[in-house]
Amino acid sequence: MDIHAILKLLNGTLVAGQLDNTTGFENAFASDLMSDVLTVDADNTLLITGLANIQTIRTAEMSDIECIIVARNKRATEEMIELANHSHICIIETPFSVFRVAGLLFQYGLKPLY
């Protein structure tokens, strides 16, 4: 699943990263708990979260997560966007809830990790 398909499905806005990101995402993980995200040991994984702060980006960076979906109209801060661009991480903002985002992506075929 590519960035274009995700944006369309989630009525999302790309606020960091490149539209030409060619990663084919295969898995998704939803959590607001960053230590839980740090247990993820899989490539091509999306993070769905309601937590919008700088440590969300740091956590994604350490876990090799290349795309973060920030749910329920939470806004990425300027410092988050700057760090995400620097770290080649996409941030997508969506008005949908974490539950709805997870449901839509699951229906589309993305796999859960646990």
Next chain:
Amino acid sequence: MDFIFNIEGGDFTNAGFASSEVKKILKKLNVDPKITRRVVVALYEAEVNVVAHAYRGVIHVDIDTDHIGIVLDDEGPGISSIEQAMQEGFSTASPKVREMGFGAGMGLPNISKNADVLNITSEVGKGTKVEIITYLKPQ
């Protein structure tokens, strides 16, 4: 190769900076991405612990041909029971730490899971020393 980073307690804006720098160094050295992930996840959890609990700390990173050794030495309140701190779910984190997405008592277990060797020594009222060793080849 040796690297040193300083950490300020309570500075959540820069928490993870050292881990990020180490990740860039390991990438440049073509270290296996799976090993890099283990190293930086363990380091990042440990770095956040220093920011969350200590007044200040120093990270020493030693990259050798067969292992990566990391020592985090902090000045802080110390840990009264390391055995208890190692239990998943045990936490003394502040609300501020929890707001940042940490403080669920998973930090030390996560470090342990990602380290080949983990040594923790602590003195209450003085500080804590965490040593993390990751081997670059199977032992």
